[in-house]
Amino acid sequence: GQQVMQIPQYQHVQEGEDFTTYCNSSTTLSNIQWYKQRPGGHPVFLIQLVKSGEVKKQKRLTFQFGEAKKNSSLHITATQTTDVGTYFCAGRRNSGNTPLVFGKGTRLSVIA
Amino acid sequence: GAVVSQHPSWVICKSGTSVKIECRSLDFQATTMFWYRQFPKQSLMLMATSNEGSKATYEQGVEKDKFLINHASLTLSTLTVTSAHPEDSSFYICSARRLSSYEQYFGPGTRLTVT
Numbered sequence: 255g256q257q258v259m260q261i262p263q264y265q266h267v268q269e270g271e272d273f274t275t276y277c278n279s280s281t282t283l284s285n286i287q288w289y290k291q292r293p294g295g296h297p298v299f300l301i302q303l304v305k306s307g308e309v310k311k312q313k314r315l316t317f318q319f320g321e322a323k324k325n326s327s328l329h330i331t332a333t334q335t336t337d338v339g340t341y342f343c344a345g346r347r348n349s350g351n352t353p354l355v356f357g358k359g360t361r362l363s364v365i366a
Numbered sequence: 367g368a369v370v371s372q373h374p375s376w377v378i379c380k381s382g383t384s385v386k387i388e389c390r391s392l393d394f395q396a397t398t399m400f401w402y403r404q405f406p407k408q409s410l411m412l413m414a415t416s417n418e419g420s421k422a423t424y425e426q427g428v429e430k431d432k433f434l435i436n437h438a439s440l441t442l443s444t445l446t447v448t449s450a451h452p453e454d455s456s457f458y459i460c461s462a463r464r465l466s467s468y469e470q471y472f473g474p475g476t477r478l479t480v481t
Contacts, residue, residue: 285468296459296472297410342409353400354470358409 258345260357268365273330275360277343284346286319286326287354292339300328300341333364369393370462372473379450380481386446387476389460395440396462400470401433404457416443450480 257280267273277286285304289297301310303319303326310317316329326345330337340361344354369392379385389399398417402410414435416422422435434446443462447454457477461470 287468287470289472296474297461298472299469302468353412353415355412356402356410361407 258357266363277326279324287344289342368471370471370473376477378479384448389443391441391462394464397465398463399443400461402459452480
């Protein structure tokens with residue numbers, strides 16, 4: 255079945271440092287979504303990428319979808335303590351109503 | 367908009383009993399709802415996809431007779447854990463998706479502890 259792999263599993267950074275998490279799928283994806291889950295909370299939608307090679311920015315967050323639509327990355331510039339949480343990528347193989355397959359997530363800790 | 371609620375937020379039950387968890391979309395109609403299970407510090411594992419008015423589609427390895435899902439209306443889906451055992455203790459999260467939208471809106475989750 256479809257697998258979505260995400261690395262690293264954990265990342266500890268000093269406040270102000272950059273952070274990147276990578277997501278790879280075993281199959282070509284129709285689209286990929288990113289979610290953030292704060293400790294004790296539930297996943298919150300961040301963004302969806304659909305087009306090959308697409309790059310989207312949200313303030314300090316930069317999301318990228320690979321040319322082959324099998325990998326994606328999330329980069330945070332100059333991390334802040336509010337960035338703490340687990341970042342999940344989730345891919346959908348086909349458009350329509352197929353469910354998302356979540357990666358294992360990257361847990362980010364930011365040391366002030 | 368796009369608020370999803372879950373009830374109860376936490377529940378403790380004894381082995382052998384059944385527990386029902388409700389997932390409601392409060393301000394939109396959810397044609398599809400998803401049920402996930404999440405173990406501590408781990409990812410979300412999709413259990414089943416629930417479409418209004420039809421039978422749920424279960425993921426491989428998820429027992430449909432143990433985890434009964436009913437999506438009776440466009441705003442409500444229920445998950446019943448039957449004959450619960452301690453290994454069923456987990457965080458159960460639902461999400462809802464409305465027609466022609468790609469976003470999934472997650473509920474706050476239900477923490478189930480089976481003693």
